[in-house]
Amino acid sequence: MSIFNLNIQNENTGNKIVAGLERLSHVFKTLLWEKAKEFGLSPIQIQILLFTQYHSDEKNTVSYLAKEFNVTKPTVSDAVKVLEQKKLIAKYNDSSDFRSYYLKPTIEGKRIIKETEQFTDPVADIISGVSEIDKEIIWENISNLIAKLNRQGVVTVQRSCNNCIYLTTGGTTYFCNLLKQPLHTKDLRLDCPEFTQAV
Ligand code: SF4
Numbered sequence: 001m002s003i004f005n006l007n008i009q010n011e012n013t014g015n016k017i018v019a020g021l022e023r024l025s026h027v028f029k030t031l032l033w034e035k036a037k038e039f040g041l042s043p044i045q046i047q048i049l050l051f052t053q054y055h056s057d058e059k060n061t062v063s064y065l066a067k068e069f070n071v072t073k074p075t076v077s078d079a080v081k082v083l084e085q086k087k088l089i090a091k092y093n094d095s096s097d098f099r100s101y102y103l104k105p106t107i108e109g110k111r112i113i114k115e116t117e118q119f120t121d122p123v124a125d126i127i128s129g130v131s132e133i134d135k136e137i138i139w140e141n142i143s144n145l146i147a148k149l150n151r152q153g154v155v156t157v158q159r160s161c162n163n164c165i166y167l168t169t170g171g172t173t174y175f176c177n178l179l180k181q182p183l184h185t186k187d188l189r190l191d192c193p194e195f196t197q198a199v
Pocket of ligand 1: 159161164165176194195196
């Protein structure tokens with residue numbers, strides 16, 4: 001079955017959802033490309049800057065970034081080399097293992113991050129006009145879709161409630177045993193700093 005075959009695509013809503021999601025994936029790629037070109041960087045270089053700015057040191061390694069962005073370690077290393085040459089990122093030794101290092105943006109890197117991180121604004125502006133009820137429905141479905149894709153191994157890295165050891169579910173109710181609070185659909189996190197992989 002090909003959702004690119006228009007007869008098949010228009011047969012039912014499910015096929016149109018898949019085709020729509022595929023089109024949306026291009027939107028983010030295009031927006032990121034446009035921003036990257038403006039600053040003479042590649043999309044992966046901007047993604048590395050953004051990730052290392054907002055995640056903890058132990059995640060800001062070449063291996064973790066390669067998994068996060070589904071690329072090879074040499075691809076990340078090459079991107080990091082350019083960011084270092086441009087003085088946008090710096091390497092810091094890991095105090096627990098002198099052979100390892102983690103990455104953090106420099107002051108100039110942070111300035112570039114401020115200028116580039118709004119590449120998602122065209123989508124954010126549209127979503128801000130959606131009712132809270134509709135936002136919750138959209139979020140619940142996106143969250144479930146990502147969790148299922150993770151179980152299939154398509155989404156490799158997940159730091160969301162769905163996969164976290166601290167989450168207890170009872171039908172449609174959720175509870176975070178770390179934060180000691182119930183989680184409503186709108187509270188479920190996509191990327192939680194306290195996430196711990198469930199076994
Ligand atoms: S620790 Fe974070 S990811 Fe885990 S259940 Fe609580 S809020 Fe969700």
